[in-house]
Amino acid sequence: xxxxxxxxxxxxxxxxxxxxxxxxxxxxxxxxxxxxxxxxxxxxxxxxxxxxxxxxxxxxxxxxxxxxxxxxxxxxxxxxxxxxxxxxxxxxxxxxxxxxxxxxxxxxxxxxxxxxxxxxxxxxxxxxxxxxxxxxxxxxxxxxxxxxxxxxxxxxxxxxxxxxxxxxxxxxxxxxxxxxxxxxxxxxxxxxxxxxxxxxxxxxxxxxxxxxxxxxxxxxxxxxxxxxxxxxxxxxxxxxxxxxxxxxxxxxxxx
Amino acid sequence: xxxxxxxxxxxxxxxxxxxxxxxxxxxxxxxxxxxxxxxxxxxxxxxxxxxxxxxxxxxxxxxxxxxxxxxxxxxxxxxxxxxxxxxxxxxxxxxxxxxxxxxxxxxxxxxxxxxxxxxxxxxxxxxxxxxxxxxxxxxxxxxxxxxxxxxxxxxxxxxxxxxxxxxxxxxxxxxxxxxxxxxxxxxxxxxxxxxxxxxxxxxxxxxxxxxxxxxxxxxxxxxxxxxxxxxxxxxxxxxxxxxxxxxxxxxxxxxxxxxxxxxxxxxxxxxxxxxxxxxxxx
Numbered sequence: 266x267x268x269x270x271x272x273x274x275x276x277x278x279x280x281x282x283x284x285x286x287x288x289x290x291x292x293x294x295x296x297x298x299x300x301x302x303x304x305x306x307x308x309x310x311x312x313x314x315x316x317x318x319x320x321x322x323x324x325x326x327x328x329x330x331x332x333x334x335x336x337x338x339x340x341x342x343x344x345x346x347x348x349x350x351x352x353x354x355x356x357x358x359x360x361x362x363x364x365x366x367x368x369x370x371x372x373x374x375x376x377x378x379x380x381x382x383x384x385x386x387x388x389x390x391x392x393x394x395x396x397x398x399x400x401x402x403x404x405x406x407x408x409x410x411x412x413x414x415x416x417x418x419x420x421x422x423x424x425x426x427x428x429x430x431x432x433x434x435x436x437x438x439x440x441x442x443x444x445x446x447x448x449x450x451x452x453x454x455x456x457x458x459x460x461x462x463x464x465x466x467x468x469x470x471x472x473x474x475x476x477x478x479x480x481x482x483x484x485x486x487x488x489x490x491x492x493x494x495x496x497x498x499x500x501x502x503x504x505x506x507x508x509x510x511x512x513x514x515x516x517x518x519x520x
Numbered sequence: 521x522x523x524x525x526x527x528x529x530x531x532x533x534x535x536x537x538x539x540x541x542x543x544x545x546x547x548x549x550x551x552x553x554x555x556x557x558x559x560x561x562x563x564x565x566x567x568x569x570x571x572x573x574x575x576x577x578x579x580x581x582x583x584x585x586x587x588x589x590x591x592x593x594x595x596x597x598x599x600x601x602x603x604x605x606x607x608x609x610x611x612x613x614x615x616x617x618x619x620x621x622x623x624x625x626x627x628x629x630x631x632x633x634x635x636x637x638x639x640x641x642x643x644x645x646x647x648x649x650x651x652x653x654x655x656x657x658x659x660x661x662x663x664x665x666x667x668x669x670x671x672x673x674x675x676x677x678x679x680x681x682x683x684x685x686x687x688x689x690x691x692x693x694x695x696x697x698x699x700x701x702x703x704x705x706x707x708x709x710x711x712x713x714x715x716x717x718x719x720x721x722x723x724x725x726x727x728x729x730x731x732x733x734x735x736x737x738x739x740x741x742x743x744x745x746x747x748x749x750x751x752x753x754x755x756x757x758x759x760x761x762x763x764x765x766x767x768x769x770x771x772x773x774x775x776x777x778x779x780x781x782x783x784x785x786x787x788x789x790x791x792x793x794x795x796x797x798x799x800x801x802x
Contacts, residue, residue: 322688327613354694364685367707367799376703377693413799426689433693 273298273437273467274319279333281314281323288314290491292333296484298436301463303482303499304471307519311491312471313361316439319469320356321349338436354381357430357466359443359455363422365414366429370406373414373425377433392432400428401458420451427458437467444477456481475515479503487511553779557772565773570739570750582774584741585755589781591656591742592735592751593725596663600671600720603664608675614697625676632669637729639666644733654736657745662730667720674716678709686801708800711793718789722782728753752778 274296281289288311296302304312317323319335321342334341342352366373374393383389393410397403402424406417414425423443430438440459444452459481462468472478478485478499485502487495487510495502495511506512513519568581607628611621643662652658682705690704728751736748737758750758752774759771 317688320692322691325684325687325691327618350691350694350696353692356692358688358692360685360688362685364683364689364801366686366690366704367801369799380693380695380699380703415799415801429693439692 271298272296273338274469275336276315276318277334277336279315279318279335280331281311281318282330283314283326284328288491289318292488292491292493294486294493294496296467296469296486298467299463299465300483301459301468301470301481302484302486303478304469304486304488305473305475305478306488306514308473310488312473312488313441315488316441316469316471319437319439320353320358322353322358324349354433355435356437356439357427357433357435359423359426359430359438359440361442362446363419363426365417365422365425368414369411370414370417370425371410373429374432377429381433396428396432397425399431400424401454402428418451420447420454423447423451423455424458427455431462431466435466437469438462440468440470442471442473445473475517487514489514550779553772553776557769557774557776560766560769560773561776565770565777569741570755580739582750582752582755582770582777584739585750585752585774586777587741588656588735588738588749589725589751589753589778591749592659592663592731593721596660596667596724597671597717597721599660599664600667600724601717604668604672604675604716604720607668607672608679611676612679625673628669628673628676632673635729636666636727637732640730640733643730647734652746654734654748655746656735656742656749659731659735659749659751660745662734663724663727666727666730667724670723671716671720674719675709675713678712678716679705681712682708683801707796711797711800714792714796715789718785718792722785725785726753726778726782728757732757752781 272295274294276292276294279289279292280287292311292315294315304315306312314323318331319337319342323329323331331343334343336342337352337355340347366376368376371393374396375389378389378392383392394403394407397406402421405421406412406425414422417425423446427438438459443459444455447455456477459468459470463483470478470481482499485496485499486493487502487508489510495506495508502511503515506515510519562581565581565583566586567583569584570582571580607624610616611624613621616624639662643658643665646661647653647658686704686708687700690700695704731751732754735751735754737750737754738748739750740747742749756771756774756778759767759774762768762771
C-alpha cells in the first residue's frame with residue numbers, strides 16, 4: 266500500500282517565456298512534502314527555470330512572461346496578496362556555483378536570522394553554531410568565523426550557503442545542480458547532507474547526472490524540451506518507465 | 521636567432537620602454553617640484569595666506585589656496601556623490617529600460633570627455649544668468665558638474681557588475697529589495713564606488729580650468745559661499761606667471777603640496793578598497 270503523500274508544491278499549467286523563447290510548456294507537477302524530488306532532463310530543457318519559478322526568482326530576470334499557477338501549501342504564489350519575501354523565506358536555494366554573501370562566515374549565517382528579527386548576540390552565536398554544524402562546516406571554520414566567506418574553498422562555500430539557507434527555517438530547499446562546480450569529495454559531502462535534509466525538508470534537486478538522481482531521489486520529474494514527460498516515485502520512473510522517451514533517456518540514448 | 525624568439529624579445533622591449541616612460545615621468549615630476557620648490561617649502565607656506573599681491577606674491581604662504589582647494593573639492597565631491605548615486609541607481613535595470621539607460625550612459629561618457637575649461641565657461645554663463653560673481657559657490661558648482669560623470673559611471677559599473685546569483689541568494693533568504701540593496705549589493709559594490717569617489721575627488725582638487733573663471737582668485741581665506749577663493753591649481757598658475765624666479769619657486773612648492781595631496785588621496789583609496797575587497801565575492 267502506498268500512502269497518499271502531502272503535496273508541498275504543485276504547478277498548474279505553468280508556462281514561461283524568455284523573450285520569444287517558449288521555455289516551460291504547460292507544466293503540471295506535484296512535489297511531495299518531506300521527500301527528495303529530482304528534476305532530471307537534458308540541459309536546456311527548462312529545469313533551472315522551473316526551479317527558480319517556485320520562489321519567484323524569475324521576477325528578477327528581464328523579458329520574462331509567466332502564466333499558470335504555482336501552489337505552495339495550497340496558496341498561489343502569483344496571487345497579489347502574497348508577501349513575496351515571506352514566501353521566498355519558505356524556500357532555501359542552493360545554486361550551481363555557490364555565492365556566499367560578501368561578508369564574514371559568521372554573518373553569512375547570521376544575516377538571514379537578523380533580517381527576520383533575531384538580534385540577541387548570544388542567541389545568534391548559538392544559532393550560527395547550530396546551523397554550521399548542521400551543514401557539516403563547524404569544525405572547519407570555528408576558529409575563523411570572522412574571516413571573509415570568500416576565502417573558503419568552493420565546497421566549503423556551498424555548505425555555507427546550505428547553512429545560511431536552513432538558518433531561516435525554510436520548508437523547502439531548492440537545489441540547482443549544487444554539486445556541478447565541486448570536486449568529487451565535496452560533492453559527496455553535499456549529497457550526504459541532502460539525504461539528511463529530506464527528513465525535515467522538502468528537497469527539490471535539479472540535476473543532469475542521472476546517477477545522482479538514482480542515488481538520492483524519492484520522487485522524479487522528467488522534463489524534456491519544457492514539457493513534463495513523466496513523474497512519479499523514483500523506483501517506478503527508473504525501473505519501469507512508461508514513456509518511451511523516459512526509457513531512452515535513462516538508457517542514455519537521448520541526452 | 522629563431523624568428524619567434526626575436527619577436528618575443530622585441531615586444532618585451534617595447535613593453536618595458538612604455539613602462540619606463542611612465543615611471544620615469546613620475547620620478548621626474550616629483551623630483552622637479554622638490555628640486556625647484558624645496559627651498560620655498562617653509563612652515564609659513566602652510567600657516568599664512570598670500571600677501572603682497574599675487575603677481576608679486578613673495579610674502580606670506582599659500583594657506584588660502586590649500587584651504588580653498590579643500591573648500592571647493594570636498595563639498596563638490598559630496599554633492600557629486602549624492603547626485604551620482606541617484607543617477608547610478610536609476611540606471612539599473614530594476615528601474616529603467618536598457619535603451620534609456622544606455623542613452624544616459626553614453627551621455628555621461630560624453631560629459632566625462634568634455635574639457636574642464638568648457639565646464640568653467642558653462643558655469644560662467646549660469647553665474648551671469650543668476651547674477652553671482654566669481655565665488656566659492658560657483659567653483660563648487662563647476663567642480664560638481666565635472667565630477668558627476670566620473671563618480672556616476674564608477675558607481676553604475678560597480679552596481680551593475682554585482683552578479684545576479686548573489687542577489688538571488690539574498691532574495692531567497694527572504695530579503696526585501698531594500699535589504700538586498702543596502703546590505704548585500706552595497707557591500708559587493710563598495711570597493712568600486714570608493715575608487716570612483718576618490719578618483720572624482722582627485723580630479724576635482726587638481727583641476728584648474730574649471731575654477732579659473734568660476735572661483736576666481738583671492739589672497740584671503742573665503743568667509744562665505746559668495747567670496748572668491750584661490751585654490752592650489754590656480755595659485756600655481758598665477759605664481760608661475762610671475763617674472764620673478766623667487767615667486768616661480770613658490771609655484772613649484774605649491775605644486776609639490778598639490779601632488780602630495782593627490783598622492784595621499786590615491787593611497788587612501790587603495791587602502792580603503794583593499795579593506796573592503798576581501799569580502800567581495802569574485
